Amino acid sequence: MERKCSIILPKDIGIITALTGLGSGFRVLDAGSGSGATAMHFGNIVGDQGEVFSYEIREDFAEIAERNVKGFGLDNVTVKCKDVTESIDEKDLNLIFLDLPKPWDAAEAAMDALKHGGYIATYTPFIEQIQILQRVLKKVGFKEVESFECIFRGIEVTNKGTRPKTRMAGHTGYLSFGRKI
């Protein structure tokens, strides 16, 4: 797929999916879209009964994400050129996923847009970001606020022996979660 910025890797998508119970029929908001990789992954999981809305602030990136979504034949994913920190149009969402520099700026709008029991999940590369984020999420009223890092190491099997691979993605991002309950 065409891509201009980094995408969320399967190891991190897997944790988000498992910890939020994402499944068929869910209504999801994803921001920023970037190239649309995360939105497409969510679109695959929620299926025909579900919907994914993906906000991207940059028009050129929104166009790439839109093209990628169309190319993959997903018609349950809608890309909007929109700043998620300004407002969220959709209501009764099951999951709001934020992959942008200041996810805390969308925390209040997210609380309003989620249905009871819904999750906010964020992906941020730096520890300093999760310190601010956790403070804001708790202040806004999110419960079960937690952050994780997923370290995923391959194992290589050779004729000489079996051991962890020398090269790996040492760090991708921290995953943080909060729940509206």
Ligand SMILES: C[S@@+](CC[C@H](N)C(=O)[O-])C[C@H]1O[C@@H](n2cnc3c(N)ncnc32)[C@H](O)[C@@H]1O
């Ligand atoms: C790292 S990329 C997201 C990648 C995406 N998760 C994927 O897997 O393809 C971050 C994106 O967030 C967008 N962005 C930053 N601030 C935003 C905001 N306030 N509202 C919407 N999009 C925003 C950026 O333009 C950028 O395209």
